[in-house]
Amino acid sequence: MSGRTAFDLDLAQALIDRKRDTPGATLPILHDLQERFGYIDDRVIPLVAEALNISRAETLGVISFYHDFHRSPVDGRALKLCRAESCQSMGCEDLVSHLELRHRIKVDEDNHSGLHVETVYCLGNCALSPAALLDGAPIGRLDRDRIDAIVAAAQGKTQ
Amino acid sequence: MSIRVFVPADSSALSVGADLVANAIGDEARGRGLEVELVRTGSRGLFWLEPLVEVETAAGRVGYGPIASGETAQLFEAGFLTGGAHPKALGRVDDIPYLAKQQRLIFARCGLTDPLSLDEYRRHGGLRGLERALALGPKATVEEVLASGLRGRGGAGFPTGIKWRTTAGVAADQKYVVCNADEGDSGTFADRMLMEGDPFLLIEGMAIAGVSVGATRGYVYIRSEYPHAFATFQGAIERARAGGLLGPSVLGSGLAFDLEARLGAGAYICGEETSLLDSLEGKRGQIRVKPPLPAISGLFGKPTVINNVLSFASTPWILEHSAKAYAAYGVGRSLGSQPFQLAGNIRQGGLIELAFGATLRELIEGFGGGTRTGRPIRAVQVGGPLGAYLPESLLDTPLDYESMAAAGGMLGHGGVVVFDDTVDMARQARFAFAFCAKESCGKCTPCRIGSTRGVETVDKIIAGRDRPKNVQLLRDLCEVMTDGSLCALGGLAPMPVLSALNHFSEDFAKAPPRAAAE
Numbered sequence: 001m002s003g004r005t006a007f008d009l010d011l012a013q014a015l016i017d018r019k020r021d022t023p024g025a026t027l028p029i030l031h032d033l034q035e036r037f038g039y040i041d042d043r044v045i046p047l048v049a050e051a052l053n054i055s056r057a058e059t060l061g062v063i064s065f066y067h068d069f070h071r072s073p074v075d076g077r078a079l080k081l082c083r084a085e086s087c088q089s090m091g092c093e094d095l096v097s098h099l100e101l102r103h104r105i106k107v108d109e110d111n112h113s114g115l116h117v118e119t120v121y122c123l124g125n126c127a128l129s130p131a132a133l134l135d136g137a138p139i140g141r142l143d144r145d146r147i148d149a150i151v152a153a154a155q156g157k158t159q
Numbered sequence: 160m161s162i163r164v165f166v167p168a169d170s171s172a173l174s175v176g177a178d179l180v181a182n183a184i185g186d187e188a189r190g191r192g193l194e195v196e197l198v199r200t201g202s203r204g205l206f207w208l209e210p211l212v213e214v215e216t217a218a219g220r221v222g223y224g225p226i227a228s229g230e231t232a233q234l235f236e237a238g239f240l241t242g243g244a245h246p247k248a249l250g251r252v253d254d255i256p257y258l259a260k261q262q263r264l265i266f267a268r269c270g271l272t273d274p275l276s277l278d279e280y281r282r283h284g285g286l287r288g289l290e291r292a293l294a295l296g297p298k299a300t301v302e303e304v305l306a307s308g309l310r311g312r313g314g315a316g317f318p319t320g321i322k323w324r325t326t327a328g329v330a331a332d333q334k335y336v337v338c339n340a341d342e343g344d345s346g347t348f349a350d351r352m353l354m355e356g357d358p359f360l361l362i363e364g365m366a367i368a369g370v371s372v373g374a375t376r377g378y379v380y381i382r383s384e385y386p387h388a389f390a391t392f393q394g395a396i397e398r399a400r401a402g403g404l405l406g407p408s409v410l411g412s413g414l415a416f417d418l419e420a421r422l423g424a425g426a427y428i429c430g431e432e433t434s435l436l437d438s439l440e441g442k443r444g445q446i447r448v449k450p451p452l453p454a455i456s457g458l459f460g461k462p463t464v465i466n467n468v469l470s471f472a473s474t475p476w477i478l479e480h481s482a483k484a485y486a487a488y489g490v491g492r493s494l495g496s497q498p499f500q501l502a503g504n505i506r507q508g509g510l511i512e513l514a515f516g517a518t519l520r521e522l523i524e525g526f527g528g529g530t531r532t533g534r535p536i537r538a539v540q541v542g543g544p545l546g547a548y549l550p551e552s553l554l555d556t557p558l559d560y561e562s563m564a565a566a567g568g569m570l571g572h573g574g575v576v577v578f579d580d581t582v583d584m585a586r587q588a589r590f591a592f593a594f595c596a597k598e599s600c601g602k603c604t605p606c607r608i609g610s611t612r613g614v615e616t617v618d619k620i621i622a623g624r625d626r627p628k629n630v631q632l633l634r635d636l637c638e639v640m641t642d643g644s645l646c647a648l649g650g651l652a653p654m655p656v657l658s659a660l661n662h663f664s665e666d667f668a669k670a671p672p673r674a675a676a677e
Contacts, residue, residue, distance in 0.1 A: 023440075023459065024439050024440045024459075025441055026441030026442070027421065027422065027423075027424055027438065027441060028421070028422075030424070052441065054441075058442075061443055062441070062442065062443055065426065065443040065444060066423075066424035066425055066426050067424070067425035067426060068383050068424040068425035069424060080384070082345075084345030084544065084594075085345040085346060085503070085544060085576050085587070085590070086345045086346045086503040086574075086576045087345070088587075088590070089503035089504040089578045089579070089582065090504055090531070120384055120425070121343065121427060121544075121594065121598075122343055122344065122345045122346075122347075123384050124170070124171075124342060124347070124348035124350075124351035124352075124384065124385055124388075125170065125171045125174050125348065126345060126346045126347070126348055126500065126502030126503065126508070126574070126576065127171065127206035127207070127348070127501065127502050127509050127510075128174055128175060128209070128508070129502065129504075131174065133384075133386075136386055137173070138170045138171070138173050138174035138387070139174050140171060140174030140175045141174075141175060
């Protein structure tokens with residue numbers, strides 16, 4: 001998943017410069033920034049705008065359009081939980097309420113529990129629903145027990 | 160000589176522990192002093208059997224599955240390296256009825272080989288289509304694709320050959336070939352499986368397109384929810400370049416074609432081709448008004464062939480075996496094969512490639528073996544989140560473009576999601592609108608505002624408020640969205656809603672839940 005290098009303007013500029021001449025460079029640059037820092041700091045907006053010769057408003061417009069890009073740091077492990085139809089048919093919404101009732105973890109909210117759970121729509125693992133990605137590693141046939149184990153491991157890791 | 164053992168590295172297989180199994184087999188073999196060559200392959204698409212371990216024996220490749228990492232010592236004890244008996248033994252994998260009954264044209268090689276070995280690709284018949292295209296020349300290649308009847312496998316079903324002929328006919332200093340690998344529909348995974356299991360096939364198909372329309376550059380836009388497919392595909396591009404399949408002279412033809420893989424950023428709308436092009440250009444993924452057609456003015460304003468993964472991946476077979484041989488598969492105006500994807504609440508989910516015309520029931524009951532929960536089937540959604548929910552009584556509908564449309568649905572990208580009798584269809588209708596509201600690009604009002612008003616109206620119906628009036632309002636809204644939206648997202652979001660309302664009206668007439676009653 002995302003890296004955890006502390007935000008650094010010079011490093012950000014270097015990442016931007018590396019791809020500024022690539023055709024259609026906006027998304028590749030934003031991906032690089034998020035991968036390095038774990039989120040897209042607002043301080044890069046003028047730098048990206050300058051490098052790509054677009055306005056700051058356009059740059060922010062792109063960042064805010066795509067669900068992947070976070071504008072503030074997300075802490076802990078990242079669980080991308082699929083909540084599309086195939087996973088619905090196998091009870092993903094039960095896992096969402098289990099997370100909230102049993103572990104007080106609300107999906108798509110920062111809760112400082114050591115585990116950030118994010119909604120995604122389809123991971124292409126629909127024959128083994130419900131599906132998720134834990135820090136980029138695929139999980140199929142997810143159930144309550146597995147959720148409990150993931151939460152326990154994430155909290156053990158951050159305490 | 161060492162014995163070859165195959166364990167998939169497909170991300171679905173990984174999701175149920177394929178890496179652990181591969182490592183355990185390696186450790187076990189070393190501990191026993193046995194020479195085993197472990198090959199990581201794509202998946203055969205029999206996902207309920209994953210992790211599926213295969214061994215090359217005198218009798219052919221035999222399978223064992225699903226195998227847990229704790230079971231590998233047992234496998235060695237049972238002599239699996241020579242095809243020994245074991246409770247999880249499946250016999251020859253090619254003879255498993257689920258696979259034997261298929262007509263695999265596109266997925267013939269998937270799961271057999273190391274996906275990143277260009278030598279293996281050649282040895283298993285790869286590159287013959289491209290070689291024939293180079294021998295035929297551009298014009299005849301485009302005509303061959305046109306004559307095959309191949310229609311866009313992304314969902315719209317537009318003839319691929321027409322797109323190619325249009326781009327080929329435009330004079331320009333630069334043309335592009337773009338692959339839409341933004342496979343966002345729930346219940347679909349064929350593109351992902353192909354990019355992870357047989358990526359050179361997609362590269363070969365795109366190279367055929369490139370040399371025949373005169374495009375020298377190509378892009379593959381892969382969704383970020385597919386990190387493994389992206390990594391595998393990037394590896395395949397590098398190897399294709401090193402092997403002369405891509406670069407300044409494709410297979411020594413003197414014709415240039417090169418590819419780049421680009422990562423999406425979590426936006427369903429980018430599966431719409433014009434949104435995808437804007438996203439590739441570095442903008443918000445908003446749809447474009449057509450015309451101009453991308454074939455004439457596409458990426459960076461240049462003529463662009465844009466097709467789905469499976470459309471490109473069909474062309475090597477067509478070129479190798481002829482348009483006529485391809486058109487012998489299928490029915491009516493739906494020619495060739497379609498990789499169907501069986502998903503959701505299903506006992507034996509997986510990839511089923513068949514000629515068009517098989518029925519939903521053959522797929523769900525014949526291949527899938529019914530629901531995983533063992534409860535009766537209540538609804539089947541075909542064609543992704545914008546496809547119709549069909550009741551049990553329509554399961555005998557043949558799966559081809561025209562028959563599905565006649566049944567009030569659509570085939571889309573070939574995904575089939577099964578629901579048992581616990582499903583609440585009013586909730587599913589609400590989700591269809593909520594999804595559209597979240598994923599709308601915002602360019603047109605019917606989609607941007609209509610989807611939100613749709614959620615509110617379904618909520619009122621569920622809560623039991625003025626039901627007849629609100630059901631009528633919902634139908635009116637669906638009409639406005641269908642007729643007034645700029646693209647398929649707003650235009651088709653009413654399809655799951657109306658199908659739920661028409662086939663499962665009892666779910667919209669239930670006593671309101673206490674919490675929702677005011």
